[in-house]
Amino acid sequence: MKKMIIRGGKKLSGEVIIGGAKNSTVALIPAAILADTPVHFDSVPDILDVHNLMKILDQMNVKSEFNEGNLTVDPTMIKDEPLPGGAIKSLRASYYFMGALLGRFGRAIVGFPGGDNIGPRPIDQHIKGFKALGAEVIEEDDAVIITSGPEGLKGARIFMDLVSVGATINILLAAVRAKGTTVIENAAKEPEIIDIATFLNNMGAHIRGAGTGEIRIQGVDSLRAVNTHTIIPDRIEAGTYLSLAAAMGEGVLVKNVITEHLDSFLAKLSEMGVTFKVNEDSIFVPGGDEIIPIEVTTSPYPGFATDLQQPITAVMIKAAGESRIVDTLYPERIKHIPEMQRMGVKIESKDGVIRINQSTELTGQTVYADEIRAGAALLEVALMTNGTTVIEKAENILRGYDCVVKKMTNLSADVEIIDED
Ligand SMILES: CC(=O)N[C@H]1[C@@H](OP(=O)(O)OP(=O)(O)OC[C@H]2O[C@@H](n3ccc(=O)[nH]c3=O)[C@H](O)[C@@H]2O)O[C@H](CO)[C@@H](O)[C@@H]1O
């Protein structure tokens, strides 16, 4: 168990460079097993999810090497192994091995994924997609057994009953080497989906429409990597540092961002009265603004991301009045609330609405990071107190925040990780 120790009260200033997007990376690594050649990525974030995915690759005899943001995955000696448990349970995105193995071998046995405690996360749309491509799906002993018939997978028209990032990518992975054309309707439009499609297309896949509600995939026989794929910057990590900069910065430059990916988030910062300067690939927040309370409703991209509803809380705490958040994607994503209350944050959740009021008496406490963004938001509040906070289960922050201690220290924060193992 790792603990994060934060001695709060210091204003933050300086520069932070955003890493590659976690939610791209965790799909790109499983996608790499579809290739008939080694695959190279750069701008890979140093996060626990990457290390856990490398363990899963190892179980399949896929060698991988990670060094200073460069990751090589060599699937040329891959073995068709079932993946019932172990590291599969350590992250949500292990479900991408269902689509990737199905695309590669026409069958997959993958344990139900683990991941964040943010309420129910069914995978019915993933399964609906695999079935539409002609696979048989059996759920047994905490694993999903997916098998295509002797003819292999066949392209199909699939209408998603709801917009799902994971189901869109999983179906894409299964369809990319299937026979014929697959059309995903009501597809998710997140930038990470475009990133996966770009990676696959550069290896010879034929995917059109990624980033729109209709994606067309013409199956191909083989995928071969010729270039290094550079992963897009993490818009959620960027939003987290921008929130911190607005809440307690005195001049923070957030570098390596695709500003368009942050449109809905930046619109809300503006509405709160936060001033910032948008440059070509960086955003500068001078800090010290009077904050106005606002209302936020999360929705699929390009709407306000659910993954930023907790991180923006730090700014809302400073507002003179009540801010409200409705998380339509994960109404039960509220595990940060009791922890924040103990730190003196005036926050409550009732009838699906999270209410946050100005909180000036913040204190350091021992708190628990139940999931990644709850952890990030607790870290932000900890930095705003004048005391010492201990965040237990800091692994949940390290799951998705690249070099977080180093980046925070560079901004003059006093943060360290201690290992209790
Ligand atoms: C690794 C990764 O990329 N994780 C992101 C991904 O998760 P993930 O891909 O798991 O989230 P989805 O987009 O699938 O979920 C959206 C909504 O659809 C529901 N649903 C989803 C699939 C399904 O088969 N049935 C169903 O009912 C979910 O419970 C949720 O309410 O998108 C979420 C929503 O932007 C983000 O919070 C996560 O950070």
Ligand SMILES: C=C(OP(=O)(O)O)C(=O)O
């Ligand atoms: C919910 C998240 O991640 P995951 O889907 O990997 O659990 C997140 O990144 O906020």
